[in-house]
Amino acid sequence: MTYQPAVQDTQFILFDVLDASGQLRPIERFADADGDLQRQVLEEAAKFVAEVVAPLNAAGDNPGCRFHAGAVVTPPGFAPAYQAFWQAGWPALSCAPEHGGQGLPWVLEGALYEWLSAANHGWTMAPGLLHGAYECLAHHGSDELKAAYLEKLVSGEWLATMCLTEAHAGSDLGLVRTRATPQADGSYRVNGSKIFISGGEHDLTDNILHLVLARLPDAPAGPKGLSLLLVPKLLAEGSRNQVHCDRIEEKMGLHGSPTCAMRFEDAAGWLIGEPGQGLNAMFVMMNAARLHVALQGIGLLDAARQKADAYARERRQMRVPGPRSGTEPADFIIGHPAMRRLLDTQRAWIDGGRLLAYQTGLELDISKHHPDQARREKAQRWCGLLTPVLKAAFTDQAFHGASECLQVFGGHGYIREWGIEQIVRDSRVSMIYEGTNEIQAIDLLVRKVLPDGGAALRMMFEVLRDELDDRGAAGKTVLSHLARLEITTDALIEAARTAPALPYGVAGDYLRAVALVLLGWAWVRICNTPGAQGNERWQAPGEALRRWVLPEFDMRLAVIENEIKRQD
Template identity: 65%
Template sequence: MHYQPRPEDLMFLQHSVLQLPEALAALPPFAEVDADLMSQVLQEAGRFVGEVVAPLNRDGDEIGCRFDVQTGAVHTPPGFADAYRALVDGGWPALAAAVDDGGQGLPAVLEASLYEWLSAANHGFTMAPGLLHGAYECLKKHGDDVLRARYLAEIASGRTLATMCLTESQAGSDLGLARTRAVPQADGSLRISGEKIFISGGEHDLTDNIVHLVLVRLPDAPAGPKGLSLALVPKLLPDGTRNAAHCTRIEEKMGLHGSPTCAMRFDDATGWLVGEPGQGLGAMFVMMNAARLHVALQGIGLLDAAWQKADAYARERRQMRAPLRPASRGPQDSADLLIEHPAMRRILDTQRAWIDGARLLAYRTAQQLDAAKHAADPKARERAQRWCSFITPVLKAACSRQAFDGSSECLQVFGGHGYIREWGIEQVLRDARITMIYEGTNEIQAIDLLVRKVLPDAGAAFAACLLELRDELDASRDNEADAQRRMAQLRYIGTAVAMAAQADPQLPYEVADDYLRLVMITLLTWSWARIERTAGPDDARWAAPAQAFRRWVLPEFDLRLGMIKRACEQVQQAAAGAAPSLARG
């Protein structure tokens, strides 16, 4: 039961619903990109993923990576190196890189589609090329001419893989505690010493060279995040000799066995500064923000993989008679397919609603990334950047959570068979769990959204994003008018939280997760309003998940709204002394 991409679903969402070929053709770099070209790329990408990458998934999990204690080498699972060479030879890592850097110069949404499918087919394998885009953007924006000339095309093509070296044993989410040292040398290089943990792909046999982007602290740098700089530290130096960057172990993990998660030691390793001293976090977040959209796509892909397995199983497995089915059927029909049971149908349709609704938002975000860089109108670039700033943390957190929760629901379709390895659904569940943690935990995404982005201007900038979505809807249609009402409620509750926070500054941190979930449900109402308008009421492929969204997902909006509203009221009452029994602790 290997994962199989379905290009027709993506083409419907991208071409018919979002009309991306027309929107992208308005951007100068993509003037010659049309629906036929996009369809061709999707068809070929789907074939490659389904035929080359997906069949390696089970061995990647069961055999995993192997660490050689004597040499420090890491060996990836059987077939991974050949598949990675095929990925590079096909030009897939360079899909969205600039032509001047050896890339194909295609829209980001095609790269997003590719990585969604790769993650669904083989998450462990996809961890290797998954950081290439972010490393490319980081180096292109902040690297000097020498570093760009030396490494940019290598990274764009995938001939050299990259890592993000942020975490240290004492510095997880609080990167300001990082202690890795960098000492400037007379030739302009740095000598870097320290240890980093949880480094995906820190050592492997997929490429000869690996470029590590490492957060470091220069001499006399101030404490905290403002004292951090970013350094590029290659595995192989320009003269071909081995640098003093070593893998000391690989972690034994719950999932992602096909991806080596390394502990790295730098022993006076040679590196070079990327960007300005003390601006390391700013440079790194170019890479981090790109990675966060890709984590959202991982979540969508993994949930789709779980759904495909559960849907296929439900169409083959017979188990008792479905409720309200005719009792006059023959003995051979004494049991019905699981797909006919309403409880199973609810699970499958609900997860389909999440997959397709979230896809639409992710593809719109990918298109906005291109608009932020290439739109001729400065105001259009500003609007696109604003969208990406607000929506990226929402997608990262909500899609990764649903990947885990939804995969668990899909496992339920298998009953006891889902709990054993034979069917592969338990691997999806294990692999999905990390997406809620890495590239910034989901709690950090929620705080970033509410505390750092929404509240500083009392929600005015975020309201502008919502108004853009509102104006794309038709109030004469019931479901679209309902989506508009919920956007208005979301704007209201943001104002309520801003007011209550004046009395209790802790409140936004406490309700941030609920607020992010509320935002995601609101955005999904927009997605499904757009999908239903385009598909029409008679298209069964889209009608069933649309109905499931309204029945089983949308009611959560009122729950989250009520929770936040109640918390705000309690704070205001406690501040006014009107209801001391409702005050905290």
Template identity: 70%
Template sequence: MEVLRAPGVLAQLPCFAECDDDLMQQILGEAGKFVAAEIAPLNRVGDEEGCVFQAGEVRTPAGFKSAYQSFWQAGWASLSCAPEDGGQGQPEVLNQVLYEMLSAANHGWTMAPGLLHGAYECLKHHGSEALKLRYLEKIASGEWLATMCLTEAHAGSDLGQVRTRGIAQPDGSYGISGTKIFISGGEHDLTANIIHLVLGRLPDAPAGPKGLSLFLVPKVLPDGGRNAVYCDRIEEKMGLHGSPTCVMRFESATGWLVGEAGRGLNAMFVMMNAARLHVGLQGVGLLDAAWQKADAYSKERRQMRAPGPRASTEPADLIAIHPAMRRILDTQRAWIDGGRVLAYRTALELDIARHHANAERRAQAERWCSLVTPVLKASLTQQAFYGGSECLQVFGGHGYVREWGVEQIVRDARVAMIYEGTNEIQAIDLLMRKVLVDNGAALYAFLSELCGALDRNCEADAKVMQFVDGLSEITASLVLAASHSVELPYWVADDYLRLVALLLQAWAWAKIDTVLRSGSAGGNIARWSTPSQALQHWVLPEFGMRLGIIKSRLAASAEPVGIYP
């Protein structure tokens, strides 16, 4: 609240005029109580028991169904949906905070409602009036869950190869045939109906992604009959055992077109973009869960005496005071706190983009979301896995043992780097489609806005501006080099995304430091100063390394690179 001043930002939007600090705190307080009481206790049960597949049906772990019924009936699923659709009408930023809590408490369970809001936005903006009348309120409330059916075994991320077909029927519906893989929650016992949003191709559609259409295919038809939608199996996975990942088969299943024929990706990406910020916050939640376990353990575990002089009254052999452990814990805390500021700011920008009266301000918000969302999805999920592994290291051998719970977080976190567009695709999307597409114009405008309230006389702000200068310079070089080297941007896209991620972390912590210097934060200053120092020592120096990598690749851009000559 202090860093982003969310109540003041939301007060500029008439639909949220009554959403003041007290209301926000009350909603989040109740959310925390619900998650702690109903969802967190099922985390280990979901991992150990897993989902059971039998004769085409899926049974979720004990307690999952009743917890989900409590969740949607209490109104949590509809928190940010419009009141006219049966929702609570609260800001998206509150919804994102709720889902961060859920992911930290029980990632497997949270996969079930995780796509609801993307499906809601997709149907609300692209569905026909008939489809919205029949399905929108059920999805908004969470009474019916939804899936996103993109991937096929032969296609993977290359959606242009999708073979699923939609054949027009005399009654205006379509017969959908094809097989989709990796479908989270494709079949389960949590809700009476499941609404599948299926990417497919009409018979006369051109090849490639521009020929794809989107279809709504329910598990249960409006007349109560079962649709020709079948779950062939669920995958045996490294983690997320509480979430069924399904192979789904459609055999002339009845579906309806969502949006225009041949423009399915336009409709689908409304769903995907909403999901990508959610996945970034999964990273924050999972890393925070791992950190909390490691931090608590470090304050109990006693080993050899820590080196150096000590002013602390804590025992000298407590591992919490060993530099090696402090470095791990403070570094992960820096990523958590900075990532949280960035993700919440992005959620606020989503609210502004949807509801602000000023078109220029809406465009500015859309630019923020477009550039920052792929960066958060990639960098925060990567940190969840690698940082979670570092937190496991704090436990030593005990971390590798199931009873402590941290190994589950590492396993569960790994998939977030893959789904909703792999992190490599996020990097390519950022550099190729968001930066180079207009020769860096949108990025430069974004960086100018980022620097608007910064002061070069402030050390933290000066660091941000130094990074802005470095990013601007390397962007200009890439724009020039990409005009004669098609491969070059693809070689350095991951490094470029890391540059932007580190710049954003520096900016987030500059905002935090401003609040600390003002004295308005109160509380324990050491709580914030130690991760702030860790950011300077162990995180931000990577910026120079990534710049060096890109410059090295630029210098060699005229030379062939690869395994084969």
């Protein structure tokens, strides 16, 4: 089977549970983007994903991309599909109208990219950085750079890369050695090498805009000495810039996306933003990318669950023990308790993740465009805290949950014919790129919770509590978890004063505990929404969350509490 976007489920969460139209109504920018228009956009996006992108997924894995003499040929069908994608206007969905975009809410783009990643992760890597590159150039680029490049970046006619990593400098960007030398005409000459560059070379577009971190002459050591430059593959007159692809990596997965080793030899580049402020400009791009990666995780997990569910409904083995529900024959494995637990658990993560990611997408727009400053600040706090949680928790679940879905197939899952093993391989990298999940956990605890004594986190907890009053036993469970997490947070903040290494050791457990609280909150909202009450489609994964997922919360807190005690 090929992936089918869950358009009805998405619309239910977005409009029935979250009331997206109501949340966006105060924003003048979206006055014309009512619920009917948003639903229509999602329905058309689902058609494009299912009919154009999803059927290319197997070809993306085998034969994958091919490299010869500095050129990359993408898998069969990839280039025509991409031309159809940008010509239909999909890259410009949420970009500003003054830049040639459609000015629609970001959350619609988020749902689109969730579906694209689920349908064909390798293909989706090509346009995956477009929005972040657009934000970076729109916020920090000079008027000259915007005039030359922004329109074709918004349309998707040209693609972009993010060139950070060097062989000796992965997460520690302060070690970057690539140099940029100023020229009399205001340009720079860029020299150095970068690795792990997604889409560094390909045949999808004529031009590729490389956003490159480099060090100017006399710049100080470390991250404060880095600047950001735009280095195009093709120069204004159409000649080839001195940008070279030396190879593409042979990878565990994502064979449809060329991961390139790039070399810059006196390549012409132009400064984006101020000298020495490269990371500030780049992080505009990275933060947008991290929410995209969280949605990749949700989409890939749904793709794996869809395959496993379809297989379980046609695979006949031993009889189901005990009483059964439903009309399936007694020997379909979908009826076995172990299979039901596995599939319902993945659905609990998928639907809860959608709610959290979509709400964060709404908060992104609110933080930028809402007329009330206090509401904008509240939205900024939400996005700052939830982005690392979503990126880490849902990419982790994508890989481990996809592996569990492979288990449904037994030995058939381990061979290529069924396609489930590709999802396991493709999903693994999402735990690494755009900041490893360990770095996301450190970002949450060390950089966001500890510095203000947990003040911003407590404000977010109050938002959650407002939705949990009088919500029954499930709501009381989440309220109890919130109270316990606050107590543990206070103890951790106090212990870190004399044990500065402690937070780094338990950051992963802390992020996971926060994620479980958020999931519990999400499912209280879902299960108490008209349309979900009494509906097995929504109640079964909600019950699976309470029985099989949330008990992990006690274990994570116990780990943190034991580590605090060891400091005494």
